[in-house]
Amino acid sequence: MEKVKNTFDVAIIGGGINGSSIAYQLSKIGKKVVLLEKNQLACEASSAAAGMLAAQAEIEQDGPFFQLALKSQSMFQALSNELLEMTGIDIEFIQKGMIKIAETEEMAKEVQQQAAFQRNWDPEIEWLDRNSLLKLEPSLSQNVTGGMYLPNDGHVQPAKLSQAFANAAELLGATILENTEVLSLIYENDRVIGVKTTLGNLHCQQVVLATGAWASKLLQETGLDITVYPVKGECFSVKTDTPIINRTIFSDKRCYIVPKRNGEIYIGATQVENTFDKKVTPGGIIRLIERAVKLVPQIKDAPWERVWAGVRPQTGDGLPYIGEHPFKKGLFIAAGHYRNGILLSPVTGTLVADLLQGKSDENLLKAFRIDRNKAKVY
Known part of the structure; x- marks a missing residue:
């Protein structure tokens, strides 16, 4: 038996x-x-x-997936409190907002349309021009055109x-x-x-x-x-004593910059399909550095912290x-x-x-x- x-x-x-x-x-x-x-x-x-909760920055059209993402995003505040009380673990739920950057006039038109669409679910979402963005995040590049500001977006420590x-x-x-x-x-x-x-x-x-x-x-x-197939993503981080940025910066050019509570800034991520090999490559990190510095120039002089890679599960x-x-x-x-x-x-x-x-x-x-x-x- x-x-x-x-x-x-x-x-x-x-x-x-x-x-x-x-x-x-x-x-x-x-x-x-x-x-x-x-x-x-x-x-x-x-x-x-990186732990982004980017339902409205990454998903650009309505449908079951978008609605599922919105529902899940709305659960994090209560979940954070519940898990802290039960386990003593702080999942570091930070809700300081996210900026989806437009680097060109052409991108600006697309992101403005996205902002108008996303306001159906969150009226606080807005389009900010270059000057307004730089007031919000002074370390952003002077070359950005504008961006969609999602004040209620957040991130956690996965x-x-x-x-x-x-x-x-x-x-x-x-x-x-x-x-x-x-x-x-x-x-x-x-x-x-x-x-x-x-x-x-x-x-x-x-x-x-x-x-x-x-x-x-x-x-x-x-x-x-x-x-279901693997997509490798390479990342790196820097760590500063005083914050360079306070909000997550998200670019359509496959780059995100996420400031964590301990002063570390996560920067990712490459996309290499059909491999379980988690080795980090110089080429992948160089591309990320170039993208990140173009968005936030001060990252170039920030103290290096670490590199890593993970394998995401993608579907057809x-x-x-x-x-x-x-x-x-x-x-x-x-x-x-x-x-x-x-x-x-x-x-x-x-x-x-x-x-x-x-x-x-x-x-x-x-x-x-x-x-x-x-x-x-x-």
Whole structure:
């Protein structure tokens, strides 16, 4: 007979920010959860991200993805307080705003249109010309044309958020197993009944696959091939005693500059598709330095701090997969969040918890179905 300690309601595979968020939400409703991570919690994309909550800077049209992002963004203030009270971890939720920069007159027209569109959801969003921007952030380049100012945008420390989710789940009774790889899934009559791991078999009623860029691997054994592929992002940071900037600077030219509470400024990120290689290259960092200095010239003289890289999970249509496997009952997926994994982590946790209870909003989740893109079945 299987030992009771090896039997759970739900096994979550992947200890990144979304896996930990799901574990927290399921534990809150009394589910017996095991969170399985083959390395250490938040050791991949979740710790490499800058932590921007840029729903309205990155997503430029209305639709299910945009509405999901807005909903998740609105959850952070209460979540920050809740996790601090439960775990003592400050996720460093900072809401000083973001500026989406226009560097040319042509870009200015596009960003002005975006500002007008985004005011439908936040009337405080405004277009600022060069002079107004420089009053707000004097260290910006004199060459910027203008920018969309999003005063209510913010950012967090992703690794701390991941750890807070996991710690809170554990306090509520979840079991967390690091350095534990899931080798395969266990089925009975096309229903998942457990997972085979490097520590042995674990029995469960439901399994959630939250393995980011590695999501395709275990799904392939189920006869389903979805499009989730890695996109490497290289970043660097500088650290100053007095702030150079106070707000996040975001450019369409694949550059963001995020000032953190400890004086560090995160600058990212390159995009290198179809590689799990996290080596940082001189070429990638040089391109980032050039972009960053063009926007904020003082960065050129700021003390160097560190470089790093992470692997983001992208999908064929840019939307995450959130839903139940089409023909393996009890198997769910939450992966492919790409650049928005941190932003979407609160709502992903609640959506998946509802989904596993049969309470999901089918209209909302339709856009994120696993089989939406004619996934290959074999």
